[in-house]
Amino acid sequence: MRAVVLTEPERLRVVDVPEPDCGPREVLVRMRGLGLCGSDVAVYTGSRPVTAPWLMGHEGAGEIVAVGAEVENRQVGQPVAIEPNYCCGRCAQCRAGFTSACPNRVIVGMNHPGLLAEYVAVPAEFAWPAAETVALEDLVCTEALTVARSAIRRSGVAPGDRCLVVGAGSQGLLLCLALHELGAHAVVQEPHEGRVELARSLGAEAGDGDGYDFLFETSGVPQALRTGLDRVAPGGTVLLVGISERPLELSSADLVYRQLTLRGSLIYDHPNDFADTIDALGRGTISPGKVLQARFDLTEAAEAFASVRTVAGKSWISF
Ligand SMILES: [Zn+2]
Ligand SMILES: [Zn+2]
Structure with missing residues (x-):
């Protein structure tokens, strides 16, 4: 499958890598869209350091194509938005519902490989099924809207x-x-x-x-x-x-x-904040896809990242 990695600051390369395995508590998602924000730019420019080659991206949406053996409440074919902050669920903050302050938080695209690949494996509880009626453009904005x-x-x-x-x-x-x-x-x-x-x-x-x-x-x-x-x-x-x-x-x-x-105010707390946004998208009370103003292909990732600071509105990559 194709994936986009950062090889050095401001240098991206489309590479061919093996598809990830789907763990027993994960789902495999075929990515369909990825939004870009200032955090991605910080990784891209090197102001937020990562180890090269680094898989980029954290605001993703796609479709479930495989379900792990222990996952009961997700199905192949469901459109999903990915919550890219995996809290541990065990620390004092997580137990208090304040998961945004979890010291063990896995941050996709920052301290864990990102989503800018054709397939990604995601812990099932962080892949949020959305109503079929939600447009891809709106689903791509789920994470940023939840912030x-x-x-x-x-x-x-x-x-x-x-x-x-x-x-x-x-x-x-x-x-x-x-x-x-x-x-x-x-x-x-x-x-x-x-x-x-x-x-x-x-x-x-x-x-x-x-x-x-x-x-x-x-x-x-x-x-x-x-x-x-x-x-x-x-x-x-x-x-x-x-x-x-x-x-x-x-x-x-x-x-x-x-x-x-x-x-x-830092990100959101799991699971209620994402659940609320997914609900609102399903009801059609809000259409955040309107903020997407520049669309790029996977092969144009370098242009897409370079555009984030100049485009009015949000840039995104469609697969
Ligand atoms: Zn973001
Ligand atoms: Zn925690």
């Missing part, structure tokens, strides 16, 4: 609340879409006009000024957070989703005088 919906869940946003989304890259766009789904008002703060337009087409509202109840930071740019913080209402809540190693421009006075709540 956005989990940040919203953790924030406590309610219908009608006013939210400022800082950054309209793919995560910012999906947040706008998910806030709109919930009946909250989303306004974006983003310098790139094309991304602002795309956000508006996904349900973001025009708006400037301040007094926002919630801020969702997705850009990872400290200066953008600084600008956004001044626009949050007293008593507001700030969720950090974008990740940067750079120090924030923030003092305790910023938080104390205006009594702001600051919270980081």
